[in-house]
Amino acid sequence: MPSPVDLPAWKALARHANTIPPMRDLFAKDPHRATSLSHRWNDLFLDYSKNRATPETLQLLRQLLKESKVEELRDRMFRGDRINLTENRSVLHIALRRPADQPLLVDGKDIMPEVEKVRQQMRVFSERVRTGEWKGYTGQPIADIVNIGIGGSDLGPVMVTEALKPFARRDLRLHFVSNIDSTHIVEALRLCRPSTTLFLVASKTFTTQETLTNAHAARSWFLKEASDEKHIAKHFVALSTNTAEVKKFGIDPVNMFPFWDWVGGRYSLWSAIGLSIALSIGYDRFAELLAGAHAMDEHFRQTAVEQNLPMTLALLGIWYNNFHDAQTHAILPYDQYLHRFLASVETFNPLGQHHDILLANFFAQTEALMRGKTEEEVRIELAKEGLQGDALEKLIAHKVFSGNRPTNSLLVQRFDPKTLGSLIALYEHKIFVQGAIWNINPYDQMGVELGKQLAKKIEPELTSPTPVTSHDASTNQLINDYKKRSHRGSS
Secondary structure, eight states, X not given: OXXXXXXXXXXXXXXXGGGOOOHHXXXXXXXXXXXXXXXXXXXXXXXXXXXXXXXXXXXXXXXXXXXXXXXXXHHHHHHTOOOBTTTTBOOOGGGGGSOTTXXXXXXXXXXXXXXXXXXXXXXXHHHHHHHTOSBOTTSOBOOEEEEEOOGGGTHHHHHHHHHTGGGSOTXXXXXXXXXXXXXXXXXXXXXXXXGGEEEEEEOSSSOOHHHHHHHHHHHHHHHHHHOOGGGGGGTEEEESSOHHHHHHHTOOGGGEEOOOTTSOGGGGGGTGGGHHHHHHHOHHHHHHHHHXXXXXXXXXXXXXXXXXXXXXXXXXXXXXXXXXXXXXXXXXXXXXXXXXXXXXXXXXXXXXXXXXXXXXXXXXXXHHHHXXXXXXXXXXXXXXXXXXXXXXXHHXXXXXBOOOOOOOEEEESOOSHHHHHHHHHHHHHXXXXXHHHHTOOTTOOHHHHHHHHHHHHHHHHTTOSSOOOSSOHHHHHHHHHHHHHTTOSOO
């Protein structure tokens, strides 16, 4: 693909950027602006009319999308083509939420039977744990679940389980450990008992240093009370594909939940990595999460750019990142807060007032950012309050606000697993579109790999008695100062 800056639409947008009137004027001139610059899809309502954009802006942005061949790349992703060029892989998180009866061929093989097999494995296991059928080595049911992972094996499940707390089993406590700082796992285990704790070790290769270090710490903590290594099989499961290392750890391969190299880490909550979600809210609710994401997949795949939510948000992001100052997103799935109140308050119910105040502040903020306040408006306001002379003049500069700041408002009627699935997929596809336009691969993690390579070099240097000189001056200084403080370096 050519550089995006060489595309005709990019050059036209650069010329067009300085022609946009203030948003106040745009609304004043077009009484239908709010209606024409909004989309309703299923339960979602997107109002993007408070953007510094005209119909010409949107036309040029959509032309940029066409010239960047985004739709062609999208179709290749849904076909299973290897669009992750740096790693020569397909990009198929979309398959993880696809119905089992819709074949998807990759290199001539339908991958959906394998996907469905893992989903059913997750269903059976999560239901056994949630019903109390699965018991620990003392015969007691599981009370605490500790997910040990890092990056996508942590952040996605943490976000989803936090957002869906109203649907969770409150007597089945969930903990996430990702930080190699030992404080993280020590504090999590402080709340647990070995006999009633289940560990999910999430590592595709089962060699990730941070995850395995924490997993072995958990193993030692467990065996300190359980003593016999045969009990590990009842308290540890693996989200991995490395059978040999999983068995070596002591986990029964029957309790290994696989996923595939076409699942990008940051897109993996839909896979076996989402087992913690299924355990928290139940598999049926997890299936609703998948269904919501699949519905957004179909919207993204089939809908024209003019009504396509991910494409619209992606193009507005391009507009501000490359042709304007930073965009402000105001996104409120507004019943999320109502559900959280309902989860904790059963008899006291002044919820309408809470919700009205919440929404009033939200709507007011989008209006304030768009309208601002002119000097003339400030003068009139202060004069009505009785101020005049120097007192009035001193306040004016502090109360004038230029406004003309954009927001996107996204409303949903009910915040539940299906809606959340759609919202997450919406932003996944938004990133896909932007990556396609910018010629950036959103699916590899070369920067992370570089950090890991450097860390492997530094780790043995921390225990060496001699000062380190092999890095830049700052890194050498930091390492050597640490070694002195920990009494590992020469004085």
